[in-house]
Amino acid sequence: MASLISKFFNTTTRIRHKTFILTLSSWVLWGSIIGIIVGSTSALLINFNDFLTEVREANPVTLFFLPIGGIVIGYIYMYYGKGSRKGNDLILEHIHHEQGKIPLRMGPIVFLCTFITHLLGGSTGREGAAIQMGASISEGVNRLFKVNKIDRSILIISGISGGFGSAFGTPLAGTLFGMEAIVIGKTKYEALIPCLVASFVGHYVATAWGIEHEHFIIKSVPDINTINLLKIIGLSIIFSFTSVMYSQLRHEVKRLSDKYMKNLMLRAFVGGIIIIVLTYTIGSRDYLGRGLPMVERAFDGHVPPLSFLAKLVFTAITMGTGFRGGEVIPLFFMGATLGNTLSSVVGLPPSFLAALGMIAVFSGATNTPVSAFILSMEMFEGKGITYFFIACLISFIFSGHHGIYASQKIYEPKS
Amino acid sequence: MASLISKFFNTTTRIRHKTFILTLSSWVLWGSIIGIIVGSTSALLINFNDFLTEVREANPVTLFFLPIGGIVIGYIYMYYGKGSRKGNDLILEHIHHEQGKIPLRMGPIVFLCTFITHLLGGSTGREGAAIQMGASISEGVNRLFKVNKIDRSILIISGISGGFGSAFGTPLAGTLFGMEAIVIGKTKYEALIPCLVASFVGHYVATAWGIEHEHFIIKSVPDINTINLLKIIGLSIIFSFTSVMYSQLRHEVKRLSDKYMKNLMLRAFVGGIIIIVLTYTIGSRDYLGRGLPMVERAFDGHVPPLSFLAKLVFTAITMGTGFRGGEVIPLFFMGATLGNTLSSVVGLPPSFLAALGMIAVFSGATNTPVSAFILSMEMFEGKGITYFFIACLISFIFSGHHGIYASQKIYEPKS
Incomplete structure (x- = not known):
């Protein structure tokens, strides 16, 4: 019993606990910063997509500009993309191999191109843009705070979580999604805290910006037999x-x-x-x-x-x-x-x-x-x-x- | 497009699909067998524990026999345990290192000793017994069907799932528990199908034996702020x-x-x-x-x-x-x-x-x-x-x- 208590209070343990608390605090801090920015950009994304959809529906002629929009998007990615056209796959490759540096411009570019696609009638959604913006922002945080290599990947995963959680208003699924999407059949628990923080903060910030998500209601569930x-x-x-x-x-x-x-x-x-x-x-x-x-x-x-x-x-x-x-x-x-x-x-x-x-x-x-x-x-x-x-x-x-x-x-x- | 269709129907793909269906069917079969047996033994465990608890509560004097019960349990594990006294940890070691063979008798012995513990007032639960019985039964299936080494571990994990799912009447948590408990921070998805089948079948079989689980009710949940x-x-x-x-x-x-x-x-x-x-x-x-x-x-x-x-x-x-x-x-x-x-x-x-x-x-x-x-x-x-x-x-x-x-x-x- 005495040894148990002394074990809890000896120096090595105390240093370990101190490191744990320090690491934890920096994850919470970084996760929060990412969450605040990603939540705000997701709110912008959703509101603007809503607006552009209304414009498109009111003006059916916009569809005829879709090929032109395609040329613009192609042009942007060809000349200004810096490799970001691989989109989500670039993020995954970066996390796996430290290959394919994530350009900071990936976020703004994917937003712009998403807006063009929405306005002109391409069949698409939103989470690709939100996730790529999340990863860009995380990369920004990485560079700003000069985060080390291993932690860089973890922060980028948390950017994915923040993007997903705020884009769909589902912070729980967002938390897991970042950790689960990277590798099939393996959940990256080491990213848990920043993912949790980024996803929740992202969701609440988007909500604070007035975002309301779609509600679909199940009217009845069949009995289990x-x-x-x-x-x-x-x-x-x-x-x-x-x-x-x-x-x-x-x-x-x-x-x-x-x-x-x-x-x-x-x-x-x-x-x-x-x-x-x-x-x-x-x-x-x-x-x-x-x-x-x-x-x-x-x-x-x-x-x-x-x-x-x-x-x-x-x-x-x-x-x-x-x-x-x-x-x-x-x-x-x-x-x-x-x-x-x-x-x-x-x-x-x-x-x-x-x-x-x-x-x-x-x-x-x-x-x-x-x-x-x-x-x-x-x-x-x-x-x-x-x-x-x-x-x-x-x-x-x-x-x-x-x-x-x-x-x-x-x-x-x-x- | 044509290449896509041909890809789906070429021979390699067909063989791969055939293997997939065969593997899947054997997992479903083995998972079901394990589920049926584990569900039945869990029902026995729960009913008997209930009965012994009633006997103990009606006869407070039983507590004085707890030390004697301890001697009996110690005796059983010393002379008949064949290493099974390490319990859950033996199962984990077996899965990790193929070490510490799981003795078939582990299940019956842990049941008997659990009954003694319950009757005489030791402070204990049930899932250790259910899980060890599950692992024993899986090991029995392994030996009966001469399952290969890698699949042996997977079946034992499904025994854990079946034991947990049927012991608590929670087949969803049971499915995950087997896969998640083995390694901290890693979910063993390769065991998914047998775990799912063993846990659900185990639960439904226990229910068919008339088991009703405890219900605890949350009266109110505070607002999220x-x-x-x-x-x-x-x-x-x-x-x-x-x-x-x-x-x-x-x-x-x-x-x-x-x-x-x-x-x-x-x-x-x-x-x-x-x-x-x-x-x-x-x-x-x-x-x-x-x-x-x-x-x-x-x-x-x-x-x-x-x-x-x-x-x-x-x-x-x-x-x-x-x-x-x-x-x-x-x-x-x-x-x-x-x-x-x-x-x-x-x-x-x-x-x-x-x-x-x-x-x-x-x-x-x-x-x-x-x-x-x-x-x-x-x-x-x-x-x-x-x-x-x-x-x-x-x-x-x-x-x-x-x-x-x-x-x-x-x-x-x-x-």
Whole structure:
């Protein structure tokens, strides 16, 4: 007993505790700084995207400028990008190999290009921009405070957390997302404190700027029984394959662009043209921009049966040819509409399957099952916890090593 | 596009998919077998513990036989244990180093000794027994199906998941617990499918055997604001230190026993005597056995201010001198009573702090923050999600590399 007490108070232990408290304080400080800046920039991003979406919807003619916007975006990345065009993958590579320095300008550039994409009708979301801004800001903090090499990566991860948490108003999922997205099958707990702080501070700062996030409501959750569980497992596999289909198609569009249209301006121009042609071919503008009204419809009513596929193609072309924004809201769109469509087939409530689809497609595409599960708890207030848990894990398993982030490292094979 | 489709259907891919489906099916099969057996044994464990607790409470004289019970337990482990007395740590060592073969008899022996401990009033829980039975059963499946080396460890992890999920009626936390408990700071995702299957099947089988788990209800959750968040952070640090105090005291009791009382019968005999003396010194039998009534009181009313400390000492002596059962329910007891006590100090609702304390102490002692968080979602129906999330992470960080499992490997330092 005495030895136990003395162990607690001897000098080595005291020094260790002092180091612990010092390290902890600097993480809290850096995380807070990152959170404050990222939360503010995310608020700007969301408000401006909302505004640009209104402008676009009021002026349908803007769509015809999408190819021109593509040229501008291509030009910016070609001449001013300093390597930042690799976007999220650059951040992942930087964390893995200390390769591909993160340029500070990455954040402002991706914001500008996201605004152009939103105004002109590209099918895109927001978290790519928020995350890249978060990483830029972290890199700024790194340079300002001359942070050492190992801690640099950790701060950049916390920038990802801050970006995600503030972009979606989900600080819990944001915390985990940074740690989980970097390596498939491994959670980087050493980044826990700065991720937690950056994500929460980022969220509260964005809220303080008046940001209100979308609310989607599950109207009823089916009872848990064997048949329903089997249905959910089957559906989760379908959602998982949808995520794979999207990831593969987007990578394929990019591969073809790299091969046949090396010029970034040309490929985005062509991408813009294809989006215009597709829009007029199917005669609907529902797949342009973020498409939040359609996600709402998936929770409240019914959506056209193949809308998930339309969004999948629109987004793969938009993102694959170099437009900017993010893929999470489009993934939510695909999952929610597919869930809605499948609800009449399997006889489960549409709003519940819309929610399940959103989360499962997200889990499969990002390979972050725990973040996806926590996201479902935050978005749907703890409803249907067992189903969401199963859906996240099954979708993660079945998406194999496919996913939207080509530079995610594989820590251990999933099975 | 064509290359994309052909990629999906070429032979290598087809073989890979076939292997995937075969591997998956065997995991589901093995996980189910383990789940069915573990679920049944957990049901037996819980029912028998309930029965023995009733017998003990109706016959206070049983406590005087605790030292004799200790001799019996010591005798069993000395002459029939085949190394299984290291309990949970043996399982962890086996998974890490393929060392310390898991004897099939570990399960039956730990059950018998848990029953003796419960009947005679040792302060203990159940999950140690459930987990060790799970591991034994997995080892049985391993030998029966001649599973290869890597997969053996994975199956044993799924035995842990099945044991935890069925012992507490929390299949989600059970799934994660197996994967998270093995290595601090690393989740073993490769064990995901068998853990998921074993934990869910285990839980449903135990339910089918008529097991009903304790329900603790949070009456009100405080609003989220800066002051409350700071209070929760402070409290989480206190809960974390409580978990460290318990882990250290138990390891210290064991160390002293190893040093001064090499004979297992002697140390448990002495442990039994100390428990009797303590019981009559403080004049209360509340700290014997599982102590579930006191946990209920922590949610419904008020508990004596130092009851957490009493339970801490009773359990450290019981477990440190070789009695059996588990430490999770005692940890719940410490956290819930301490939370209840602190509620009047910080001015937050007692039932809420009881719940928070349970989860935070568990997170710090087991070093499984995500499982602890999910456990809170399962036990308290998604109430207070933000607070629980913060409490689990803070408690995990502040418990450092201390914890109840001495053989937990440290993957990466926490900070």
